[in-house]
Amino acid sequence: MLTSLQNPLVKQLRKLHRAKERREQQLFLLEGTHLVEEACAVGLPLLTVCCTEAWQAQHAQLWQQLQARSQRLELVSPEVVRAIATTVEPDGIVASAERIYSEPLALNNFGLVLETIQDPGNLGTMIRTAAAAGAEGILLSADSVDLDNPKVLRASAGQWFRLPMGISSSLKTDILDAKKQGMQIIATVPTATQTYWEVDFKKPSLILMGNEGAGLSPQLNALADAHVTIPVSPGVESLNVAIAAALMLYEAKRQRSR
Template sequence: MITSTANAQVKELVKLMKKSRARDEARLFLIEGPRMAGELVSDPDWCTKIQKIYLSESYAVKNEGERESLENTAAVEILSDPVFAHVSGTKTPQGILAVVKRRTYNMSDILGDDPGRTHVLVLDNLQDPGNLGTIFRTAEAAGVTGIILSRDCVDIYNPKVVRSTMGAVLRMPFLCVDDLPGTIGELKAAGIKVYAAHLKGKRAYDQEDYKTGCAFLIGNEGNGLRDEVAECADHFVLIPMQGKAESLNAAVAASVLMFEVSRQRRN
């Protein structure tokens, strides 16, 4: 059992928890909590990517049978409760943390098996971890086939983002790209219609037909879509609003659009 915060493994965990550069260089990310850890272990594609599992001393004692099961999947290390609290990204640690190798996706994963049913979100410079996590979680519920992010979006492997996805980050294909307009061009070349919620829109979002492959462009929380990204859209649409609100939260706007696609295809 590791009882010192000066331990090399503990220092590495802290770096992975706090620094995106460390996560990028190691090609690793962290999963915390029994629910998401359970998904990792039960998924054949993900369980092979678990590098190591860390348990707090109290968690290991209370869940001895689970500990033995986990040891059949990956190496397990016990941390004293104070040390586990030191490395945890939450105020109330749940006692289990996994170090996981990243999974690589490509454009075919984003498009899905049926191009006619493709439903993509394209995110331009989103910065709020909660927004990004909510978008991933909602996207899965709305039947989105994949998400494309500009490289300057908040780190998808930020522990706050990972937690707020509620496991969707393990199931939703995504790509982080340097050339967002170029990637949108690839979508259009594949026959995907590209829409952007924009003040220049002439039609309400629910007046368009999303029954074939479609993609939505979602911009930065404060500044919206960059001009060069907005110009890639085939159509601008409006989300009609009452009252004095000038805009919607990025995650809310994305949810409205995603579930309109879901509604049309369901009906």
């Protein structure tokens, strides 16, 4: 059993808290039973799995699965798990895996495009919501928060493994390509005269959402075929970007279900 916080493996896994290290090692962390279960369910190979004896005893069946699909399994002390994890009270298991989302992503029916999203909780929530609403994927600008930030994975509630996602080197180019394929581009603007429920989401559609503070850049906003507003009561400046995305996605789902 590993008990020392100075163990080389422990030090290496702790480095994955930082985006720079995740990029250099080309690895990311999975924290908690639910994320490990979801990774196993989709067949994601795990490199290293660290868990406590108590966790192993409580999850004998999952432990057997991990023995078959992990390169290295280590029993560790609760103190080591707490050191490796980014959560305050981890549930007893942390794993590492290779980064997997760098492939380009083509959206041709119903998708979400995100520009310069900085809050990992917002991104994780939008991943979860997009999956629930039936979106075919999310395209993210390269200057957004890392997709494999631990908080993003946790906020996605496991949908991170199931929803196609891609990092775009040029959102403008990708959006123009989508327009050529007949997709309509929809952006939210507070001054728009059309509400979001007046758009015909039955058409192939891309929903654009921008940075939490600055919104969409003028460059991307200019590409939209339809500008819509989400009405709010007087005195309310705007909605959280994840909430706004949820309203748009579910209006699209409502229309597409009719």
